[in-house]
Amino acid sequence: MNIQNTIQVLREELNQHNYNYYVLDTPTISDYEFDLKLKELQTLEDQNPEYFDESSPTQRVGGTITKNFQTVPHEYRMYSLDNSYSKEELIEWEKRVQKVLGDMPLEYTCELKYDGASISITYENGVLKRAVTRGDGFQGDDVTSNIKTIKSVPLKLKGNFPSKFDIRGEIILPFAGFEKMNQDLIEIGEAPYSNPRNTASGSLKLQDSAEVAKRPLDCLLYFIVGSNLPFTSQFEGLEMARSWGFKAPKEAKLAHNLDGVFEFIDYWDVHRHNLPYETDGVVVKVNSFYHQDELGFTAKSPRWAIAYKFKSEQVSTILNSISYQVGRTGAITPVANLEAVQLAGTIVKRASLHNADQIEKLDIRVGDTVFVEKGGEIIPKIIAVDVTKRLENSEPTQYITNCPECQTLLIRNEGEANHYCPNFYGCPPQIIGRIQHYISRKAMDIEGLGGETVTLLFNNGLVHNYADLYDLTVEQILPLERMAQKSAENLVTGVRNSIKIPFESVLFALGIRFVGETVAKKLAKHYRNIDALSKASLADLILVDEIGDRIAKSVIEFFDNEENRRSIERLKSYGVQFEIIEKVNLDATDKLQGKIFVVSGVFEKFSRDDLKKAIEDNGAKVGSSISAKTDYVVAGDNMGPAKLEKASKLNIPIISETDFMKLIE
Template identity: 50%
Template structure:
C-alpha cells in the first residue's frame, strides 16, 4: 500500500513537471516567434525541450496533442494573410558537440548503406522565408509560421534588393519554391540601434530580431529602408534541375538568387569537422550574423529515402556555435541619464577580450535586472554579447565572491542633479522628473533637436556641451540667438567654424513642419508619429488645442502617445519654447504644396485598407485618406464606411464586411473618388 502511494505521488510530480515545461516552452515559443524577443538562449530552450520529450517518452499516459514537442514554433501574425505551405517548413534538430555530429554522420551511413556526400553550409541567423516562383516570376513570399501555414509578406519581400522578382537563365521550372533566410547585415543593425538609442527606444538584441520585426512591418517603404538581405539554402518542387542539392544551389545562383559562396561538399566526417572548426572562428569576419552550420545529405533521392520525423528531416542537422563568454570583474556601477530622464545603469568592467573586441562596459538595463543577478561590487561576472554586438552580464560566479563586497542597489537619486527618481508602476525604468534643470536631459534634448532627421544642424554633442557649460544655450531655441562674436571667443574656434554653424542654424529654418514636430522631443513622438500628427493637425496651434480623444482618433496614435502630446502642450515651459521657435521663423504648418493636395472628399469617412496593391503602397493609400479628410482604421466595424481592398484581402475582414454589409471598393475606384488619375 505504501509503495502504491509512493508511486502515485511520483507520477503526480512528473505530471506537474511536464505541465510546467509545456507552459514554459509555449511562452518561449511566443516570445521567440511572435514578439521576436527571446528571453533564453537556444541552448537553454533545447535543453528544456529535450527534458520534456524524455518525460513524455517515459510517461506516454500524459500525451497531449498540443504539447510543444508536437509542433514547430509559430511566427504567424494575424495582421497578414495566412497561406498554406505546399511543402511543410520543418525545423532542424540542433546539436552542440562534435560527438553529436559524429552520431548523425554514422546514423546516415548505417541507414543508407551506400556512399553519400554531406553539404556543409553556414546557418545564417535570420528569419525563414519561402519564395514561390511561377514561370520564373516571384508569386508569393511566405514566412515559416507554424510549418504548415505562414504569413504572406510578399509586398515587404519585394523591397529586398537581392531577391530577384524575375529569375534569369536556363532550367527554370514552371513552379519552384525557394527556401532561405532574411537577414539584416551587421552594419545596418548597428546603424539602426544607434538611431534607436538616440531616440531612447528599446534596442534590438540582435540582427535576427531586427530582421524578423522588420519583415512584419505594415509599411513596405519602412521595410525597404532597413536594407534587408536574403541567403538561399534550398529548392523544392516536382521538376528541379538536378538530383544534387549542391548542384541545385549552383544553378539557383545562376538564376540570380543569393546563395552563400561558403557551401562545401564533404565526403568524410573529418572534412565536416574541419569545416566546423574553420568557420567557428572565420564567421566573425562575415557581414551578417551566423549561429551555426547546417549539414545536409547531398543526394535528393537519398534525402527521400531517409525521410523525416513529424518535426525534423532525418537527412539534415544543425550544429550550433556556442555563444562566446568571458569572465571578468565588476568594478563599479554608474548611471546614465537620457533626454527623457530615463536612468540606465551601466556596469564598468575590468577590460576583457570578447568576440574580437575589448569590452569595458555592459548595460544592466534596469533595477529588476540588477536584483535578478544579485550583483556585488568585485564579483566575477560572465559577459557575452547578445547577437555578438551588445555586451551583457549573463551570470555571476558566486563561488568566487569575496566577503564584504558591497551589494549593488539601484540609485535613488539622479546622479547629475540629485533629484529623487520616480518609477511608474507599469514600467521597468526609473526617471529623473527634473526635466527643466537636469543638465544631461537638457543637453540630450538639444542633441536630439539638431539630428539629421530633425533640424539637421551641423553641431556635435561636444560642442553642445561646451556651449551649455559656457552659458550660451539652455535649450534648443537658444541656438537661434547665438552670435558670431560669442562663438569666435570659444577655445579652438575659428571664424570659419563659427560661420558654418550659424549658416547651418539659418538653413534649418526651412525644415518642414513634420520634422520640426519630431525635433521638439515630445516623449513617444518618433519620426513616423510626427508625420501622422502633422498630416492630421496641419499647423501647430491645432495640435496644441487637440484633446486626447481627438489625438487618439488619428491612426496608430494610442492613449500613451496622445496623453504625452497633451501634457507637452499643457506645460507653460513647452508652450514658451514653441513660441520662441515660432518667433525665429521655424516652420509650424504644412507647406502650401502639401496643403494643395488636401480636400474634404473623404471627410467623416472611416476607411479600412486590406490586401496588397498594384498602383500604390498601403502607406501611400493611408496618406491619401488622411490628405482627403478621412480616417484610417485597422479593423472592420459598424462604423466602417468602406474597405479599400487589394489582392489577398484578409478572410476575416471579408467575412465581417459581408456580415455588416460594408462596401468594398478596389484601388481604381478609390483613386477616382479622390480625383486622382489611376
C-alpha cells in the same frame, strides 16, 4: 537590329548585370549606367507592348497588389530539420545513419544555417513560375509577385537545366539593410523592427510588391528537388545551381568524414560574426542522393540531414565598476564597466544593467566575475554572476540615491522601471539633451548644428536652453574648439532659418514629456496656436484624439513652469512659428467626401504632412489608427508592421501614393 531584338539584347544585358551585382558581387557598370539602360528598356517595352515578357528585368519593380495570398500545395513536401547542440549528438546521428546504410565511408555537405524565411521556387523551362512559403510543409502561400522583386532571384536561367524543378532557400535581410530600414522607421516615428528574420518573413506577405521591391532582401538557395535531376549529390547540385544563375552560398564545403564536419563547425563558430547576415548554426547533409533515398524521412524530418545550432557566445570577465547615465528625460540607466573582453568578434567594455531591479535580481557586485552574452549577437548583456569567484569582502550593490550629475535626490514613480532625476531644468545632461532634441531633424532641423556642438556651447556657457541659440553670434562661436569662420556662419544662419519651421514641428521640438511627433501634430491641429494650448484644461486635453491622462498632465505641467513660459516668449520674439498658418487652397474638392484614410510609411511624391493635407483637402478624414471604418491605407516605403497586419486582417485596401493621386485626379 529591329525593335524586338534590341529589347531582347537589353534584357539579356541587364540580367547579366543583375547577376554580376547581386550574385557574384562584382558589378561591371555603375548604378547610374544600369538605371539608364533599365529606363531605355522600360520605354521600349511601353512603346511596344506586344513584346511583353513577365521575366523582363523591368518587372522587378513590382506593383502587383495581392489582397489574399492563394494557398498552394507543395509538390515536394518541405520538411523541418532535427536540431543538435553538441558534437556528441552529431556522432550519435552518424551512428543512426550508419545503422541504416551499414558501416561505410560517408561524405557530408556542410552548409551554414541561415536565419531567414523559407521559400520554395518552381522553375519551368528556365523561367520562374511560382514561389511558395513553407507554410505547414504540405502547403504554403503563393508569394510569386513579391519574390520576383528580389534581385538575386533569377527570373530566367542560363545553361542546361531540367525542364522543371523546385529550389529551396531562405529569404534573408542583411544587417546593413535591416539597420537602414530601422533608422528610416525611427525617423518617421514608427517602431523599429525587432530582428532581421521576422522582418524578412513579414516582407513576403506585403500586399504591394512595389513595397517589397524597396526592401533590401536577399535570397540564399541551397537545395534542389525534382525528377531526373542531372546530378547525384547535394554538393554537385549546389555547384550546378550556381552555374544556372542562383545565389548558392560558396561557404558550403564537402567533408569526407565527421572530423571534416567538426572543422567546418569550429571555423564558422568564430567567423560567422564576419558575415553580412544572420546565421545560427550549420546544416549537415549526407551528400549522396542515393544514400538520402535509402535513409528517407521521419514524420517531420529527413534522416539524412541535421542542424547543429551554435551556442550564444558567452565570456566571463570582471565587473570593474557601475556608472549611471542620465538621459534627456532624466531617466537613469546603470552601466556595467567591464574588463575588456572579446565577444562575437568585438571588444566589449560596457554592458547595460537596465535598472535597479535587474541589479538586485542578479545580485551583481563590483569585483564580480560575470558572464556576458550578446543578445541577438548585437547588444552585450550580463546574464549571470559566478558567485564561486566572489571576493570575500564583497558587498551588495547599493543603487544610487542622488543624480550623478547634479546630486538631486532621485525619484522612482510607482509602476515605472527606472529612477529619474527631477531636476529637469538644472541637470546638465538633461539640458544638453533637450537642446539636442530641439535642433534634431524631425524637430527644428537646424543645419550647421550637431549634438557635439551643443555640448561645446553649453560647456562654454553660451547656451542654457534652446532659446539661447537665437542670441548666438559668429564672434561668440569662433573662439570655440574646431570652429572656423564658415562653420560659425553656417551655425548662426541655420538657427535663424529655423523660424520657418511649422508649428507642429516647433511643438515637438519643445520636448514636452510624452509628446512625440505624432502627438505634437494632433495638438497643433486641434488648438491651432501655442496660446490656446497653454490655457487648455486637463478635461479639454483628454478629449483630443489620442491624448490620454498621462500626456495631458505632462502638457499642463510644462506650461505651469515659469521657465518654459519665459522660453516660449523669447522664441516668439525671435519669430519662431507658434501658430498654424492657414493657406488658401484653390484645388480643394469633395471627391473623397466621407472616406477615412490612414497614412503609413515614407513617400516619394509627398511628405507625410502634405499627403494628409491632400486627403483632407479632398473631403476625406485622416485616421490615426486602422479600424473597420477605415476605407484606405496609403502605404509608402517601410509601412509600419502593426498597421500592415491590421489592414490585412480587416481586408482594407492598401494603396500607393500613385494610386491616391489617381483617386483625386
